[in-house]
Amino acid sequence: MxxxxxxxxxxxxxxxxxxxxxxxxxxxxxxxxxxxxxxxxxxxxxxxxxxxxxxxxxxxxxxxxxxxxxxxxxxxxxxxxxxxxxxxxxxxxxxxxxxxxxxxxxxxxxxxxxxxxxxxxxxxxxxxxxxxxxxxxxxxxTVDNDLPITDCCPGFGSVAKYVATSIREAGYDVASMAKTSTKVFILEVMGRHAGWITAACGLAAEQEGEGPHILLFPEIEFDPERFLAKVKETVERHGHCVIGVSEGIKGTDGKFLSESGLRDAFGHAQLGGVAPTLAQLIKDKLGYKYHWAVADYLQRAARHxxxxxxxxxxxxxxxxxxxxxxxxxxxxxxxxxxxxxxxxxxxxxxxxxxxxxNVEKFMPRDFISADGFHITDACRAYLSPLIEGExxxxxxxxxxDYVRLANIAVAKKTGRDFQV
Missing domain, CATH: 3.40.50.450 (Rossmann fold)
Structure with missing residues (x-):
């Protein structure tokens, strides 16, 4: 051959x-x-x-x-x-x-x-x-887990494990300080149109009262009044509130809450900064002290x-x-x-x-709780195996100890340059 x-x-x-x-x-x-x-x-x-x-x-x-x-x-x-x-x-x-x-x-x-x-x-x-x-x-x-046909996408299971672990650990931190200090913690994760990574945060909440208490998905239109009421109820009930949010949540006008006005090379809106936007909203309307974090590259690079x-x-x-x-x-x-x-x-x-x-796979509605703020048992059953094992x-x-290859170039044979 x-x-x-x-x-x-x-x-x-x-x-x-x-x-x-x-x-x-x-x-x-x-x-x-x-x-x-x-x-x-x-x-x-x-x-x-x-x-x-x-x-x-x-x-x-x-x-x-x-x-x-x-x-x-x-x-x-x-x-x-x-x-x-x-x-x-x-x-x-x-x-x-x-x-x-x-x-x-x-x-x-x-x-x-x-x-x-x-x-x-x-x-x-x-x-x-x-x-x-x-x-x-x-x-x-893709960490976004949004390719069709395949049950899951390589990269997603690891980012899911990272964000679930991170929000659990941050939740323990906030709970220990809630009496005299921080009441609200917000973790912003990737997810432009599909909320799979945010859903993975929900795996950390295995017992009543454990964070995250609220999840915000791109598939669910963001309603500030309902959101603030949920935050207030959670703080009054548990003493603190832990929130996981997708970078791609949209308001009633259909616009990203965190859209910067810039575009990436694929033509997609450049996102980032929804966590501080929500934190300021909570501070202005409810007066709670907050902390927030953006997982950004940390979530997709966490090979450890x-x-x-x-x-x-x-x-x-x-x-x-x-x-x-x-x-x-x-x-x-x-x-x-x-x-x-x-x-x-x-x-x-x-x-x-x-x-x-060019086909995106979104979170099924039956993976999101009826109130739109958490995951269901069906979602947990889907997600849990994907983060299994170390x-x-x-x-x-x-x-x-990671490898850096030599990456030795092949001699060019075409004899001309090409601009991209």
Missing amino acids: TVKNAFYAQSGGVTAVINASACGVIETARRHPDRIGRVYAGRNGIIGALTEDLIDTSLESAEQIARLRHTPSGAFGSCRYKLKSLEQHREQYERLIEVFKAHDIGYFFYNGGGDSADTCLKVSQLSETMGYPIVAVHVPK IASRTDAEQAYALGRAAVEMALAGKNAVMPAIRRLADAPYRWDIVEAPLAQVA DYPPYRNGLP
Whole structure:
């Protein structure tokens, strides 16, 4: 059989376990030298393919690649860059073919979320639209857990474990100070349109009176009067109030409470700062002393407290992506299928990229309590297995010992630059 090289890249916001997927892709490809020659990684995602900035992963030892399983962030650099349509920017696709031909690339693995699935789908169509044979498989990743078809998304289980742990610990802190000091603590977590991470905060409340007492989801319109009444009731009943909130909650006008007016490279509104907005509202209307925190990058980089389930799934999906490509599957994504809740059992199925790209999976209404302020038992049953198990990284000098690859560039062959 013909041996072709492979291209792998990471896209969008990185996670605690995206490198575990990279490890799965690279190690599996190395087990098939009769089909896959070298795995070239794109430096900074698809931009690396367009600018011919490729990294030769074959120059990394097996030990270094194995260490990716325990290292957070994107080992090869990520990006927020979405290919336009062929009609809008044919030059981009001609450039991809030029680079792929020059480096004998026949396999394309793109590790990311919904926008990345769209890019992967467009690349998969190169054989049909432009006559270049390529097998493209999307490797799912997003802390937002909002990809369709798959039971969950790699990266989510670990961020869920982190925020549930963090809000539980902060809740103990607030409870101990509530008599004479802070009455309210607010943790802001990621989640533009889907409240999965906020829902995970709810796992910390296992007993009556434990925080978080209030959760605010993007799926539920924010009503300041109902919210303030709930805060007041909670403080009067428990002496303090712990709140988890998605960055993407919207008011009755349909606008994000925390919208800054800026846009990211995908065209999405840049968010951040809903926690201090709510804290000030509470201070102005109820007079309670407060503290707030924004989990931000900490939640998605927290490899030291990663979920074992999440790490195992991330690796397995990277491995499955290569196996699907070798089987000739094109324009697909390996997806998790849940077989049982307790004990949690799962396997991997094929999801057509046409049904994944640009589709968001929101929290079902029956996962949110009737009053809109917490999670239900059904949601808890869904979430609980995803944070199960510990998968600690190795430590050195008291700190996690993460790997930094050499990331040696491949010599350019096309003889020209390309601007993105």
